[in-house]
Amino acid sequence: MSGDRPWEGNWKARLYERVRERGFDSLTAFAESRPTASLVALARELGPDDIAGAQVFSGLVAEAERSHRLTHLVRGQLVRELWRSLPDGWPAVLDDANRFKVAKALGLWSGFTPETHIERVRRAGDVLLAHPPPPGWRPLGPDDELLRTLLPDEEA
Structure with a gap:
């Protein structure tokens, strides 16, 4: 190919x-x-x-x-990146190896974020790092309660 x-x-x-x-x-x-x-x-x-x-x-x-559902798409892309980078869910401990996995997921997410949402995504990533979700957390879709808190819909 x-x-x-x-x-x-x-x-x-x-x-x-x-x-x-x-x-x-x-x-x-x-x-x-x-x-x-x-x-x-x-x-x-x-x-x-x-x-x-x-x-x-x-x-x-x-x-x-x-x-007018860009925020929904952005949340959905985080779900995809978390499932790919953190197959066991959010780590209980952010040691060097897990910190890298989380950074990779957040970095890939940011890379797939439309410019209109990049600042919101950066802030959401900072919140996730400062106040980590429960160990094992892996959202099943873009309407996950925590994701909706981090990135509420703004579109009209």
């Missing part, structure tokens, strides 16, 4: 065709049916050789902007 293959042709049309083939009317609905799957896992499910995680995220951002 060529690394350029996902970007060949009309990838947006291909992406949405794959979503519809799976019985969903939006990329958001598809992604929300798998709230803990990474962007790469979602892309592989849609097209193991010709869909990239970045394309999935681009589509999710576009849909979230249209529906």
Whole structure:
């Protein structure tokens, strides 16, 4: 497989065709049916050789902007990064190894945050580090109570 293959042709049309083939009317609905799957896992499910995680995220951002649900998307991306980086949930002790895992999750989350939400994400990350959630905490989706406290919806 060529690394350029996902970007060949009309990838947006291909992406949405794959979503519809799976019985969903939006990329958001598809992604929300798998709230803990990474962007790469979602892309592989849609097209193991010709869909990239970045394309999935681009589509999710576009849909979230249209529906005024960017904060929901941002919370959802934190869920995905926590599940990927902290498979056993939030660590009981932030030793060097666990501190790195948490920093990785928060850093990846920040990297996938639209510019409009970056300051809110930084503040939420600071709160998580200053007041850690219970050991083992792993949100199941973007509507997790703690996540809604950290990043309440602001969209109209």
